[in-house]
Amino acid sequence: MFRLAVSNLAQNKARLLISVGGTGLALTLVLFFGAVFTGATGRLTVYIDRAGADVWVSQAGVRTMHMSASALPATATGEVKAVPGVEEAVPILYAEDMLEAGGNQFVVYVFGVPADAPMGGPWRIADGSAVIRPGETIIDHAIAARAGVSVGDRITVLGQEMKVVGLTSGASSLVSSVTFVTMDDFARVRGGGSVISFVLVKVAPGESPGAVAARIARDVDGVTVQTRGEFATQERKLINDMSADLINIMNTAGYLTGLAVVVLTVYIATIARRKEYGVLKAIGVRNRRLYQVVVLQALMSVATGFVAGLGLTLLLTIVIPQFDELLVLSLSAGAVLRVAAISTVLAGVAALLPARQIAGLEPVAIIRRR
């Protein structure tokens, strides 16, 4: 039966190409969109991951950077620093803002970092300086490239004109980017000088972030304390929740397209061979065996389409970032497995219609044609 299924598939090259091409493109859509999303999500937490803090201290009840505002009294930094096991405590200011550069606007996360802070500042500089003085800013290289801005140019951050002194790399995606200004500039623009957003904590060597976090939570009033991992997880969860509907719609569209292509091609292939299936029945082949042929054909179409789609997506994740730094693509093994599993189910569904067609086929009708 396997051989018959393979031969049936291979016989009509055009149909095979349409089937594999169609499913491949549909699954590419799903995989590619997943990669775009994973890439963007990864970049959304890039500051949390890379700023250097082991533990994040925020206003009580605030567990994420997005969709919430954390405000702590400036005195919190000292209180945190006094907790045993804390090596460094750095206050930062944070806000989402529209940055204007070269006539373009970009959504950026602006961080106000104290001068000479041992963490919280830019972690990878592509061009210019890593040190910011009043009236200066560091933006990401990808945004600068889009806006046609380079070191020394002036742009607008937090409504103020500032001079670009450095460019970071790897801190942007299509939907976000990271921008640094001095804490003093940030505070002046925002008015209240005695309020900070977060306290970044580095724990002493040999201390576990979890234990130190628990200690801070116990000793300092009015704060929520999370390790870097916890904070990033919360952040990702929020982003996933926010975009779940959109993702689901896109994925459903991709899967349905793939399903439609497979159903149609397997169905047409079955109809085209109606007579042969009738003859097989007359010879004494059981329906169950004929279903196997159809299911195998659907499975093989989908599997080939999946491999083609995966190959194409992998190629895109390599090629596209060469042209557009903002489009960060990341294909996770989990996403690949999930798409593979759903595709297998789709193949089964695709085989249903042709199987029904075969079940209803009377061998007599085939012989008694006129």
Place this chain on the structure above:
Amino acid sequence: MDNLGLQVERVTKRFGSGDTEVVAVRDVSLVVNPGEVVLIMGPSGSGKTTLLLMLGALLKPTEGSITLDGLELSAMSERKLPDVRLRHFGFIFQDFNLLSALNVLDNVAFPAELTGVSRRTAREKATAVLTELGLGHRLRFPPDKLSGGEKQRVAIARALINDPTLILADEPTANLDSSHGHETMRLLREITQKRSRSVVIVSHDARIKDIADRVLWLEDGQFMKAIEMATDPICGMAVEREGAVAGVREGETYYFCAKGCRDEFLAS
């Protein structure tokens, strides 16, 4: 012994009911002995195909019983039939109906594999049958690269592969030119006789009369008188006994195509 072969007893097939009722086959009885070749002829719509389908357990008779080698087909459950078809029947169709995606060898090996023998054994058996039918040089050909006569021989090989008791053929020569048609049927007769297998052929083609042991005439769902065939002992031609030139020698009656043959025979 009298169980062997095919027994058809008072079989009737009706389609529809009331005003639209069609009696396609009415009260037909027939015995086909092992090794016998029976040709059923008759005008269009006389019920030939309907009868053949019932013989092949592809259609259930409305009345009557059909028994093959002691197995009552007409009483068998639908679940058992595929296996019976696979092992006890070989079908040959007018338009060959080979599987276009498989090559000649695999087309023939396929039904053998279905019976559970290994692929290798199936292919060996298929090669043997195909060689016997003169297709040893076409094993790897796709069906659409074959001539009509070759396709029909592949179909015959496929029908023979599981060594069935009964071969059923519906208009097997309709898509072949006359010489190929006749030659192919002669080959079928030769092989089945060697194996003592029965053949029932339904056909309009009077040219293949001579390969049959018996020719039956179906009209309006019923057999008319049987046409008995004989072979002219001089020229070897098949002749219908009725109306043929007859001669008696040593108490036995012989039939001839013409007076000339009889005279030659009686003189020898």
